Amino acid sequence: MPYLLKTEPSEYSFANLERDQSTVWDGVSNPVAVKNLRGMKPGDRLIVYHTGEERRTVGTAEVVSVDNQDPKNPRVTIRAGRKLNPTALAEIKANKLFGDSPLLRQGRLSVVPLSEAQYKFLAER
DSSP: OOEEEEEOTTTSOHHHHHHHSEEEEOOOOSHHHHHHHHTOOTTOEEEEEEOTTTOEEEEEEEEEEEEOSSTTSOEEEEEEEEEOOOOBHHHHHHSGGGTTOHHHHSTTOSEEEOOHHHHHHHHOO
């Protein structure tokens, strides 16, 4: 299943992930986002999205492993993919594919499931 991960670029950007090649994605506190992290499986595809002033997709990544030993703080190891031609939030909002998406309905949600069509739209630009 594909997901979108939001990050503040001043805290950890896609450029950081490219440099590091992989990282542990944890520290999520919203119960719905935690549930989404716990549901991830190795091989799941990811879109990395910069929040704050950028508000756009910036790259892809892949889930390497999921450690659910602490159900309140799952630790998901992700591996960098490739840079994307960015898709701005305004363009996402204008696309009917995202009409019922938690990305738009729950704006503060940091881990968002995507449909295959949504992932394809964002990743294949």
